Each structure stands twice: as structure tokens, then as C-alpha cells.
Amino acid sequence: MKLVVRVKLLPTPVQAAALEATLHACNQAATWAAGVAFEENARRPLELRKHTYVEIRFRWGLGAQAAQHAIKKTCDAYTTLKANLRAGRYGRPGTRRHTRASGKPVVFRPDAAQPYDDRMLSWQHQARTISIWTTAGRLKNVAFTGQAEHLEVLAAHRKGESDLVCQGGKWFLIATCEIAEATPNTHPAGFLGVDLGVVNITATSDGVRHAGRGINRMRENDRKLRSKLQKKNTKSARRRAKKYAGKEARRARDVNHKISKRIVAEAERTGRGIALEQLTGIRERARLRKPQRTTLHSWPFAQLGSFIAYKAKKAGVPVVYVDPAYTSQECSKCHHTERGNRPCQAVFSCRVCGFVDHADHNASHNIAHRGWYVWVCGAQSTAPELNLIA
Structure with missing residues (x-):
């Protein structure tokens, strides 16, 4: 590779x-x-x-x-x-x-x-x-x-x-x-589901969440500073804006590298594969309010997915992509799907079987289940051919 x-x-x-x-x-x-x-x-x-x-x-x-x-x-x-x-x-x-x-x-x-x-x-x-x-x-x-x-x-x-x-x-x-390339694991003992989000950047089916609250706060401060300097538009403001140019992107890249490394290491240790959401076209599909659009579109989820994919390929861990539709509304126990199963952002409560869990954790279980079905159907692992490691 x-x-x-x-x-x-x-x-x-x-x-x-x-x-x-x-x-x-x-x-x-x-x-x-x-x-x-x-x-x-x-x-x-x-x-x-x-x-x-x-x-x-x-x-x-x-x-x-x-x-x-x-x-x-x-x-x-x-x-x-x-x-x-x-x-x-x-x-x-x-x-x-x-x-x-x-x-x-x-x-x-x-x-x-x-x-x-x-x-x-x-x-x-x-x-x-x-x-x-x-x-x-x-x-x-x-x-x-x-x-x-x-x-x-x-x-x-x-x-x-x-x-x-x-x-x-x-x-x-x-x-x-x-x-x-490492020898691929052709018989994984299951799949580690990874749910991507804004409040929690990732949530795995093992119950591990990488919270994005502090990161989102820093990103918001960066956006306010950038907007303030652009409006001021003086020589010193432009000089300061140039100094901070790319700061948010560098921070996001560093966080994505750390998260992807932990996820791949856990999958490799337990002999499992990794199931990710297929997020191609998410900007066109997602219907959000304007403040939410800025938060969603500014975080490089595609970069995080590519980091996980190439690190997994290097370690021999299989990666599959699943349809993300309704993973947050589907019950991971009885598989009943309904919008009312999400009374709030963080809570999942099934209206049929009464199962209650953290919403992102429940979604990651659904992704893991779908990943196993995709693997059984013969899907191949995919990973980008070129990524920066330095």
C-alpha cells in the first residue's frame, strides 16, 4: 500500500x-x-x-x-x-x-x-x-x-x-x-461499529465515546476570531489572520489521527473488523438549521474515515461501509424503527420493547450489525491508496 x-x-x-x-x-x-x-x-x-x-x-x-x-x-x-x-x-x-x-x-x-x-x-x-x-x-x-x-x-x-x-x-x-500490507483478517470475530457525530465525534459499539464538546468550543472560538478579523480588515488584522490560518484544520487532523489510531488498535486487539457509515453526499442529504450546518460541514468526517481505513489496511483489519439510514432511530434489540425512539439528542428509548440506551451507542450497535451482514454478503474492505502519516 x-x-x-x-x-x-x-x-x-x-x-x-x-x-x-x-x-x-x-x-x-x-x-x-x-x-x-x-x-x-x-x-x-x-x-x-x-x-x-x-x-x-x-x-x-x-x-x-x-x-x-x-x-x-x-x-x-x-x-x-x-x-x-x-x-x-x-x-x-x-x-x-x-x-x-x-x-x-x-x-x-x-x-x-x-x-x-x-x-x-x-x-x-x-x-x-x-x-x-x-x-x-x-x-x-x-x-x-x-x-x-x-x-x-x-x-x-x-x-x-x-x-x-x-x-x-x-x-x-x-x-x-x-x-x-499486513495479512488481512479474513475471519473477523465480529465488527466494531463506529458512529460519527458532532456532540460525540465517534461512538463505538464497545461503549467508548470521543466527546467533541471541548473541540467544538475551540472551533467556535476560532470561527468568531476569524469573522472578527475579516470584518476589521486592517493590516494587523490580516497579519494575525494569516498567523492563525489553518489552525483549526491542523487541530482537527491531529484529533482524527488519535481517534483513528485508538479504534484500529482496539479492532486489531480483539480480532474484529470495523464498520463505518457511508457518508458520501451527507451535505446534500442532511437537513439542518443554519447554525448546525456550519458545525456539521466544518468537521472533516471524510478525513477521519480515510484515516481509519488506511490504518486498518496497514494492520490487516477489514473495513466495511454500511448504509447510515435510520441507524439513530432503529432499536438495536428489537430493530423497531421510529422517529419517536429518540426523545432527545442523547437518549434512545424504544417504544416497542422499552430498551433504553445512549443514542450514539445504540446507533453504533446497529452499524456493527449491518457491517456483519455486509461482510457475510461478500463485501470487500476498501481503503484509500494515499494518506499522510507525517
């Missing part, structure tokens, strides 16, 4: 200037190539290469491999845009957002990621340095650092391209690693 390791570069000021110039040149070339692709309707690498390769080489001074990657990056961006338009992520055809997205060429940020292959980048793991191509020539002895366990994975399993990224003035390399 594929994982991604992010290492931090420690360039000198001269090396950082060369990396910055290289990144800007590559993205300017890719933006120009995107304009040509839009005008000529050449969205495939071979077609676009005929129109742009020579110009990119001599106009921006890119090497042969860098020019090839800039062209491929442009084509990949149009492929992604086409998929997003088809999936409806920019609204329906004819809407303003859809027209704005499809009616102009793709533009790359000056500091957008640039891919590097083994011809442009070499690693010296013992010395913890790299040799990397730039428009100013080959830079050698550029130091890098990272967590010890991540560097071990990098040294043993790195394979394929690495992306050069600049974030907040700091330089990173995101490297792809190919590691062997």
Missing part, C-alpha cells in the same frame, strides 16, 4: 532562494501551459507537449524532466477539474459557480507543489541530506529532518515521485512510500 511521508527541509538562505525561484518558474510555466491547453483543447500530456515543451524549456529555463512534470501537472489539474464538475462539486451546469470553474484556464499558485523524480532528486539518508535540481543548478547537501519512525519508513520504502512544497515560509518534501 502507498503512504506519504513529509520531511522538513533545512536550507540555507541561498538554497531557499534557489528553491523559491524554481518553484515560481515551474508554476508560471504550468499556468502558461494551462492557458494553451484551454485554448487548444489539448488536455492530454502528449498533445500538450507538442504545443508547450520547447517554449517551457527556453522561456523559463526548466530542465527536460521539470518541463515534463509541469506539463503533466497541468493535465492532471484538468482531469481533476473535469471529475469535480462531473461529480457536482461546483454545482449544476449553468450555475454561476459551475460556469466560472469551467469557463477559464486553470491557474497555479506561485508556491504550488512541484513533483520531483529520481533524476531530479536524490536522498542521502545517512547524512540526512538531499541533492535537488533547481533553475540555479544542482543544490547539494540540503539538510532535512523529521520524526525518527517516519525517516525509517522513508529510507526503507520510498518509491516514486516526491513533491516540493513551501508552506508558511517553510520547505517540505512529500515522498511516496510503498510498504507491504
Whole structure:
């Protein structure tokens, strides 16, 4: 399976200037190539290469491999845009957002990621340095650092391209690693149901809940601060907003990693699989009041699900996805389904058999039951191929 390791570069000021110039040149070339692709309707690498390769080489001074990657990056961006338009992520055809997205060429940020292959980048793991191509020539002895366990994975399993990224003035390399999968558990002793929510981020069928009250309070404070700074719109306010940019996303990512690690460890220890809700399209299905929409849509449930999936795949734990419809209204004992079974948010009380339980705990049992039925019917475990572990 594929994982991604992010290492931090420690360039000198001269090396950082060369990396910055290289990144800007590559993205300017890719933006120009995107304009040509839009005008000529050449969205495939071979077609676009005929129109742009020579110009990119001599106009921006890119090497042969860098020019090839800039062209491929442009084509990949149009492929992604086409998929997003088809999936409806920019609204329906004819809407303003859809027209704005499809009616102009793709533009790359000056500091957008640039891919590097083994011809442009070499690693010296013992010395913890790299040799990397730039428009100013080959830079050698550029130091890098990272967590010890991540560097071990990098040294043993790195394979394929690495992306050069600049974030907040700091330089990173995101490297792809190919590691062997654990032997899958083909005979699980049941399934651990996981119910996702807002009040409780997760609730498992073992009765373990990861409360979201404190996290939601911090998220609300972040939103208020962001709104206050946007309204003020002074130089100092913009500077402060930039400082706090991404803080909520980083916190959510950290929480999702911790929760997913605990869930997978418990399933692996008990020899069970994991049953998750299939939440694709939840934003379109969920009918909530405006304040509730903000809370629901801002937490990255898809990220949490992908973290659980890839960690489970790494550990050999099977993962199945079930239909989430009415899991919160169905009794896990007699399976009677009724809206009145939920007298309040936290309580489930069946009107037929009288069973009473915490609502999220009851829903997680229903998810676990459905997960077993899905497994018996022959469903396969699914997990994303690429996720950050650093």
C-alpha cells in the first residue's frame, strides 16, 4: 500500500532562494501551459507537449524532466477539474459557480507543489541530506529532518515521485512510500461499529465515546476570531489572520489521527473488523438549521474515515461501509424503527420493547450489525491508496 511521508527541509538562505525561484518558474510555466491547453483543447500530456515543451524549456529555463512534470501537472489539474464538475462539486451546469470553474484556464499558485523524480532528486539518508535540481543548478547537501519512525519508513520504502512544497515560509518534501500490507483478517470475530457525530465525534459499539464538546468550543472560538478579523480588515488584522490560518484544520487532523489510531488498535486487539457509515453526499442529504450546518460541514468526517481505513489496511483489519439510514432511530434489540425512539439528542428509548440506551451507542450497535451482514454478503474492505502519516 502507498503512504506519504513529509520531511522538513533545512536550507540555507541561498538554497531557499534557489528553491523559491524554481518553484515560481515551474508554476508560471504550468499556468502558461494551462492557458494553451484551454485554448487548444489539448488536455492530454502528449498533445500538450507538442504545443508547450520547447517554449517551457527556453522561456523559463526548466530542465527536460521539470518541463515534463509541469506539463503533466497541468493535465492532471484538468482531469481533476473535469471529475469535480462531473461529480457536482461546483454545482449544476449553468450555475454561476459551475460556469466560472469551467469557463477559464486553470491557474497555479506561485508556491504550488512541484513533483520531483529520481533524476531530479536524490536522498542521502545517512547524512540526512538531499541533492535537488533547481533553475540555479544542482543544490547539494540540503539538510532535512523529521520524526525518527517516519525517516525509517522513508529510507526503507520510498518509491516514486516526491513533491516540493513551501508552506508558511517553510520547505517540505512529500515522498511516496510503498510498504507491504499486513495479512488481512479474513475471519473477523465480529465488527466494531463506529458512529460519527458532532456532540460525540465517534461512538463505538464497545461503549467508548470521543466527546467533541471541548473541540467544538475551540472551533467556535476560532470561527468568531476569524469573522472578527475579516470584518476589521486592517493590516494587523490580516497579519494575525494569516498567523492563525489553518489552525483549526491542523487541530482537527491531529484529533482524527488519535481517534483513528485508538479504534484500529482496539479492532486489531480483539480480532474484529470495523464498520463505518457511508457518508458520501451527507451535505446534500442532511437537513439542518443554519447554525448546525456550519458545525456539521466544518468537521472533516471524510478525513477521519480515510484515516481509519488506511490504518486498518496497514494492520490487516477489514473495513466495511454500511448504509447510515435510520441507524439513530432503529432499536438495536428489537430493530423497531421510529422517529419517536429518540426523545432527545442523547437518549434512545424504544417504544416497542422499552430498551433504553445512549443514542450514539445504540446507533453504533446497529452499524456493527449491518457491517456483519455486509461482510457475510461478500463485501470487500476498501481503503484509500494515499494518506499522510507525517
